[in-house]
Amino acid sequence: MENRVQHQIGVGSVNLSPKSKQYLQQVIDSNRLSYGPFSRRFETTFAQAHHSKYAIFVNSGTSALQIAVAALKEADRWNDTDEIIVPALTFVASSNVIIQNNLLPVFVDVHPQYYNIDAAKIEAAITPKTKAIMVVHLFGQPAEMDKIMTIAQKYHLRVIEDSCETMFAAFKGKSVGSFGDISCFSTYACHIICTGVGGLAVTSDADLAVMLRSLANHGRDAIYLSIDDDKTDDLEKLNLVMNHRFKFIRMGYSYRATEMEAALGLAQLEEIDENIARRRKYAAELTKNLQRWKDYLQLPAIMPGAEHSFMMFPLVVKPPINRDTLTFFLEKNNIETREMLPLTNQPYNQKLFGADLEQQFPVAKHINENGFYIGCHPAITPEELSYVISKFAEFFSEHRN
Numbered sequence: 001m002e003n004r005v006q007h008q009i010g011v012g013s014v015n016l017s018p019k020s021k022q023y024l025q026q027v028i029d030s031n032r033l034s035y036g037p038f039s040r041r042f043e044t045t046f047a048q049a050h051h052s053k054y055a056i057f058v059n060s061g062t063s064a065l066q067i068a069v070a071a072l073k074e075a076d077r078w079n080d081t082d083e084i085i086v087p088a089l090t091f092v093a094s095s096n097v098i099i100q101n102n103l104l105p106v107f108v109d110v111h112p113q114y115y116n117i118d119a120a121k122i123e124a125a126i127t128p129k130t131k132a133i134m135v136v137h138l139f140g141q142p143a144e145m146d147k148i149m150t151i152a153q154k155y156h157l158r159v160i161e162d163s164c165e166t167m168f169a170a171f172k173g174k175s176v177g178s179f180g181d182i183s184c185f186s187t188y189a190c191h192i193i194c195t196g197v198g199g200l201a202v203t204s205d206a207d208l209a210v211m212l213r214s215l216a217n218h219g220r221d222a223i224y225l226s227i228d229d230d231k232t233d234d235l236e237k238l239n240l241v242m243n244h245r246f247k248f249i250r251m252g253y254s255y256r257a258t259e260m261e262a263a264l265g266l267a268q269l270e271e272i273d274e275n276i277a278r279r280r281k282y283a284a285e286l287t288k289n290l291q292r293w294k295d296y297l298q299l300p301a302i303m304p305g306a307e308h309s310f311m312m313f314p315l316v317v318k319p320p321i322n323r324d325t326l327t328f329f330l331e332k333n334n335i336e337t338r339e340m341l342p343l344t345n346q347p348y349n350q351k352l353f354g355a356d357l358e359q360q361f362p363v364a365k366h367i368n369e370n371g372f373y374i375g376c377h378p379a380i381t382p383e384e385l386s387y388v389i390s391k392f393a394e395f396f397s398e399h400r401n
């Protein structure tokens with residue numbers, strides 16, 4: 001491979017298979033774009049794959065999280081300013097949706113090797129106002145769910161899994177998405193399944209499932225949540241639906257996705273094994289080859305009992321290596337990088353929670369300053385992977401001291 005590749009080796013990629021294109025064409029030919037057969041199949045198959053009963057397909061992972069918090073707030077009658085525990089290192093949406101629901105995020109520092117919420121630090125953050133723990137499974141790896149569920153049970157807390165970055169991974173044999181009361185996934189670009197935009201809220205609680213679908217549909221009465229719900233030969237039922245189909249029983253949102261996204265999602269779901277196998281293979285290869293520089297780079301570690309789906313390949317530099325010098329070098333060489341989800345140093349969070357917010361969570365601060373990730377997705381070719389490794393070698397030969 002050339003000294004500098006012509007196209008960027010991205011953190012994610014869209015790589016639509018013939019099956020994705022075929023399903024998309026079927027949607028276009030069917031003239032049915034709103035919630036229909038592809039959405040239903042995608043939801044059912046996705047829920048089953050994550051050992052759960054119901055999935056509600058919406059237009060983003062953030063929308064899924066937003067209605068998850070809203071549904072639990074309504075079901076349990078939480079008050080404004082009640083608290084939800086959330087990791088101090090995550091994508092901004094995790095804590096934004098808490099604030100947007102008039103609740104308070106209470107941050108807890110993360111584990112220095114695995115990057116997910118540090119279960120040992122959760123109890124100290126619980127107050128009489130704590131109602132839930134939002135765990136986030138970052139980069140493809142589940143959080144330490146056995147300890148987290150024990151704490152949740154002890155303090156009668158709800159659990160929301162922000163699994164936007166992690167699908168098809170289990171902790172001690174149990175799938176992500178099946179621990180919490182509601183779990184949320186994203187199918188945005190760069191995610192394990194990519195539908196352009198999209199997200200799923202998953203639950204095994206029938207009442208919460210109805211509430212979630214209503215919240216995503218403007219708060220409609222559950223009798224009419226799809227345009228199929230008034231297609232019936234039963235005249236009594238038709239009359240009932242007609243009387244209720246324009247009734248809104250809560251204030252909801254317009255978060256629906258379309259059949260086009262569902263078609264792309266279903267096709268990728270049916271081909272998921274190859275996708276995940278490729279991610280794990282690439283991650284193993286990167287880990288093996290970057291091991292030589294382990295004095296300068298903290299490589300991803302898999303927590304005992306966890307599976308890792310490697311949505312991304314996270315790295316934390318060690319002194320004397322400067323993160324920004326390394327990422328600039330990689331980007332110059334057409335290898336895309338991203339910072340590892342800094343949250344506590346965001347200007348608006350410091351305005352809301354104080355200028356010293358970042359100082360309160362030293363592990364997250366260290367990762368904010370030294371962490372970044374590169375892509376680990378199936379569209380990368382073996383030659384491109386070798387190129388990435390060769391660029392790390394070039395950098396360390398020049399910058400080691």
Ligand SMILES: Cc1ncc(COP(=O)(O)O)c(C=O)c1O
Pocket residue numbers: 060061062063090091093094136162164165186187188198199
């Ligand atoms: C941890 C986490 N939560 C939530 C989201 C939001 O998902 P979306 O972009 O689909 O709204 C993301 C997206 O990247 C994420 O990484």
